[in-house]
Structure formats: structure tokens, C-alpha cells
Amino acid sequence: MIILGIESSCDETAAAVVEDGCKILSSIVSTQVEVHHKYGGVVPELASRMHMEAILPVVTQALETAGITMDDIDGVAATRGPGLVGALLVGFSFAKAFAWARGLPWTGVNHLEGHIYSVFLGKTPPSLPFVILLASGGHTNLYHVTSPNDFELMGQTRDDAAGEAFDKVAKMLGLGYPGGAVIEKLAAKGDPGKIRFPRSYLDKEGFDFSFSGLKSAVARHLQQRKEPLTPEDVADIAASFQEAVLDVLSFKLINAARVKGCRTVALAGGVSANTALGRRVAKDAAARKMTLALPPLSLCGDNAAMIAARGHRLIQDGTLCQLDHDVFSRTRV
Template sequence: MRILGIESSCDETGIAIYDDELGLLAHQLYSQVKVHADYGGVVPELASRDHVRKTLPLIQAAFEQAGCGPESLDGVAYTAGPGLVGALLVGTSIGRSLAYGWGLPAVAVHHMEGHLLAPMLEPEAPEFPFVALLVSGGHTMMVKVAGIGEYEVLGESVDDAAGEAFDKTAKLLGLDYPGGPLLAKMAEQGVDGRFQFPRPMTDRPGLDFSFSGLKTATANTIRSEGDDAQTKADIAHAFQSAVIDTLAIKCKRALKETGINRLVIAGGVSANKALREKLERVMIGMKGKVYYPRTEFCTDNGAMIAYAGMQRLKAGQFAELDMKTKARWPLDSLLPL
């Protein structure tokens, strides 16, 4: 079976073609970073307009890359939520319309299920069950995964997500948008131990996350300690260490509570080198293993939507003719396969 995947939940237009026997045949991605850079963040209306301009040309490019056409497809998958409603509507309307026009079933995919299953695209994919840390600009959650669609949310962010805190703190440090990767690079030049920030919500039971207080503590330090380059680097280092330690503590706690020794980390922040190194050390200590997607599949992309859509397609879970998008969509409300 072969499926076209369309991702348009925020500020990246991702298109992919996936074959359940041959694997990923095509992968096209357009990032809107330059569109939103002047505003310091994603402008929803501009994001929607850019998806309108880019989606169909990228679909054509994917067909050319794969050396096939619509006649070879068995379905069309698209991100139906969660995300920016306007951006979701672009991908949903195009994906559902193409499926109808080509006489194919359509599959509405949950964005975070796409991220959760992205490591399945790698040669060494995790086996079920596993614990997943989904960490991005809009979400931070810990999930027990017994199988596809069998999700138990163990904890999630009660305010700022980790990626959001990275970007906001980077802006306070005077870095350009998107600031998370730039902050991580700046942190490499920082001196360990000069500043100490809290590891929020690690001194109490539970697996929820909160990064707003850490962001405030960092902002106060930036205002009080001056703005020379080394001080900024030291603050960036201390902030990143606090986030990473917090995530690692919660992962270790979740693994112990569930008795599972396989950890998946996915989402944009999973590309952070220091976070990967920390979690690899944690899993070595726990005699387990950590899995994550290749860097290009950490951020939003069509490949993860195509893969997740393929699993739903093979299970016969199709979208109706009406076009529904969900800005909010609980992950644990999905049907198991």
C-alpha cells in the first residue's frame, strides 16, 4: 500500500509518500522561518497563506521524487489537529479534496501521534510497549504507549511547553526567531555552575511539567546580571541544563512507575544534542534504550503523517466527507488499532 501524507499544522509544509513495503519514497519540506522571523513568532494568518501557496507544488515535487503519480496511491493522509485552525484547514481541505477527486480513502491524522510514531521510520524502531516524551514548541507530555492508538497520558505541561520556554528565553537573550536552536548553540559556550535555576515540579510526585517559573527566574537573572556575551552564554547554559534535568528526572520517574525500559523522545526539542546525550546516559544507567527520529523528522514533517496515516488506513479508519479540524485534540481519545 502507498499513501500521500500532508502536514500543515503550524509553520512548516510537509509532504511525503510512504510505501508499507518499500518505505519512504519521497519527502518534501518547506519551512516558513523567514516569513515569521520579523515578527518574532508564528503569525497564524501568514502561516495559512503560505500553506496555500506551497502545498500543491510540494505534492507535485514529491510525486516527481518518488517517480509515481496519484494512480499509484491507496490513500491520502493529512493532519487534522491539533494546531493552528487556519493552517490545519489548508492541509485538510487539500488532502480531503484530492482523496475525493482521486477516488481514494482519506485519513485524518493526529499531529502528536505522528511525532510519537516518527521513530518507526528508522532502521532500528522501538517495540511496544514504551514510554514516549513528546516535547515541542506547543506540547510537553509523557505517554505510556502499549500499541498504536493505545495511549495513556502520564503527564503534560500545565503552562509553557519546553520548546515554547526555549524560544521565549532566547528572545530575552536577544536571539533571532526561532530561538531554541540558537539558545542551545549559545549554551555550548557557557560555564557550568555560574548560575543555578530551579528544576520545576521535580520536588513533588507526579509527571506534569511547568516551565513558566523557570522562564521567569531566567528573565530576572538576565535583567540583573548584565548583557555581556559570556554572561548570556552562562545563563543559556544554566537554563538549558534546568530544562534537560527536569525532563530527564520525569522520564526516569515514568519508566520506574511503568516498569518499562524503552524510551522514545520525539518532537522539535528532541533534536537538542544535550538532551539526547543526557537521556542516553539515563537509559544506560537503567539498562534500557532510548529511541528518537533522525533530526529532519524531529520537527513537523510529512513523513510522520504518512506513516501514521498508513497505520490507520490499513486498519480501515477513514475520514468522512466533511472536513473537520481540531485545534485541541486529546491524544488518549484516539481509537486503538
């Protein structure tokens, strides 16, 4: 079965063609980073307008790259939420019209479940059950995955997501948007032990996260400085901040797997592209005789291949959408 996947939950317009839920024939992502960079974050109205401009060319390119035509598509899957409503409506409405016009089955995919499915598209997919940390600009969640359709939410952030904290700290340091990649690059040059920022474990036996206090601690550190920041200072702050985030993320993930008796842990979402996080979790997992599963780097951020993979399962199971179905901005718990 060949599925056309469409993703437009935030600031990437993406389309992909995936066969049998695991073989990626194409994955095209059109990013809006340059447009939103000068504003220090995503502007929802601009994102929606750019999705409208990009959706048809991106879908066309996905079909051409896959070497197929519209006649070869067996089903359509599009992100239904969570995300920016205006942005979601562009991709979801396109999928709805495309499927209706061609008489194809179609389904709406929970964006977070799509990220979970991204690890199944790697070279060594994790065996069930496993615990996965989904960390991105909007979410920091822990799930216990016991089947292709069963994702138990074990914990989530109570305030800022991990990726959001990276973006806000980067803005404080004058590094622009998005912040994850630039902080990781600077952190590699800095001393992670230079500044002891707080570790927001909350309840160490619990699985919720909180990064607002860490963000505030960085802000206070900058306010209390009497001397201008040197490039070395910025690198040390980036390294110390990143270390505080990684300590909490890895600890919570490994502890959740220990509690659930899982021998496999996984990472997904934009923050999973952080190589320092991957190294830390791999090291901590090995100490517990656990293994780490990661999605391909190209599938860490928002993409449509993961949406098509999850959509394939939903269509197979008969979980379809109708013409009167709508998008949603927040996760339905």
C-alpha cells in the same frame, strides 16, 4: 500500500510519500522561518496564506522525488489537529479534495500521534511497550505506548511547553526566533553551572511539567543585572537555562518508564533534535539499564512522513474521514 501524507499544523508545509507505513520514498518540508523570524514567533494569518501558496508545489515535488504519479497513490493522510486552525485547514482541505477526486480512502491524523510514529521510522524502532517524551514548541507530553494504537497520556505541561520556553528565553536574550537551535549552540560554549535556575519538578512522583517559573526566573535574572551582557554571559545563561530544562525532562521520562516497568524510552518532537537532551537521556537511561530510541533528525520537527506512517495504520484499520469532517485546534483527551 502507498500513502501520501500532508502536514500543515503550524509553519511548515510538508508532503511525503511512504510505502507500507515504514519506507519513506520522499519527504519534503517547506519552512516559513524567514517570514516569521522578524515577528519573534509564528503569525497565524501569514502561516495560512503561505500554506496556500506552497501546498501544491510541495505535494508535486514529493511525488516527483518518490518517482511516482498520482495514479500510484493508494490513500491520503493529513494532519487534522492540534494546531493553528487556518493552517490545518489548508492541508486537510487539500487532502480531502485530492482523495475525493481520485476515489481514494483518506484519514485525518492527530499531529501528536504522528510524532510518536516518527520513532518507528528510525533505523532501530523501539519495541513495545515504551514510554516516550514528546517535546515541541506547543507540547511537552509523556505517553505510555503499548500498541500501535494505544497511547496513554501520563503527563503534560501545565503552562509553557519546553520548546516554547526555549523560544521565549531566546527572545529575552535578543537571539531571535526560533530559539531552540541557537540556545543549544550557545549553551555548548557556556557554563551550565554558572547560574542555578529552578528545576520545576512539581510533584517528583507525578508526570506533569511546568516551565513558566523557569522562564520567569531567567527574566528576573536579566532584570536584576547591573552590567550589560557580554557574549560569555549570554552563553552561560543559555547553558544554565538549558541544563534546568534537561534535568526535568530526563528525570520525568526515566521515572515514568520506571513506574511502567519499561526498558525502552523514546524522544520525539522538535526538542528531541537537541543533541544535549539526547545525550542526557541516553546517559540516564543507561544508568537504569534502559535503551533510548530516537527518530531520524530530519523527522524530529514537523514533517509529513510521520503523518503518512500513522495514516497507513488508520487506513488499514478502517478509521477514515468523511467530507463533512473538520480540523481541531486542541487535543481531544
